[in-house]
Amino acid sequence: MLIVDTMSNPPSSQSINIHGSNVSGAQIGQAERDVTQVQTDQSVAQGVANTQAEAIALLATLEAHLQQSLLPIGQRDKALSYLSAAKTEAASESPDKDFAAISLKKLAGVLQDANESIETSQNIWANMKPLLEKLLPWLGVAAGFFV
Template identity: 35%
Template sequence: MQASIGDNTQQVMHSQTSQPQGLSKEEVRELLDQLKEIVRDSLMPESFKKKAESRLESVIHEVEEEETDKQLVGGNLKRVAEVFEDAGKAVESGTNLLGKVEPIFRKLLGWLGLAKGFFGFC
């Protein structure tokens, strides 16, 4: 952003994000596999686990398509994030669970080209 003040003065502001946008499909798949492992190893109730695993499978299938629809992936990942949030509210260890998944969701934000906060807890 640039703003001109007077005749000769300019102020230049740059905004940078720390979100990696150049993730390969293989790297995205590894991140999704990490999320699946966190779900499996978590103490969240079985109903939440099943819901999260099902939604993650939908994301994985779309990522593996030749032409990945990132908008669809983003929407489905948002639904996965909501399961983590709901599980976090339901169980005491939820704070720890969100702490484990937040860095993964942050990495995926950049790849999807989404704004910080899209998933709610990131």
């Protein structure tokens, strides 16, 4: 006779507030003094950016993820420079959304290249793409713009 005992453990609930964006379902860990890993699900920064303020908040969330990413320093600096250009433009009085979109498309290219060139347990493009896609309504670009 085979007896199987199964225990039902509900998933733990974690949430954190990053620059005004609610993050839920995140797994955050730290190992070895200065190695940090952040893994999130698709619900980071709920909803989409329809306003300038929402776009700025979402860009700040993207920056936090990039700062904590395991990207090589050269690629991270390049990605952050494109993001900085988009953030500066988004925060301006009359933002040039085309310029911000082009900067973010270049950022997406860096992240896609990083996924192809480095082996890591962190799929940076898979984590960042949903955040970038939430900017599509504010930027006024098509759904496949970042692909």
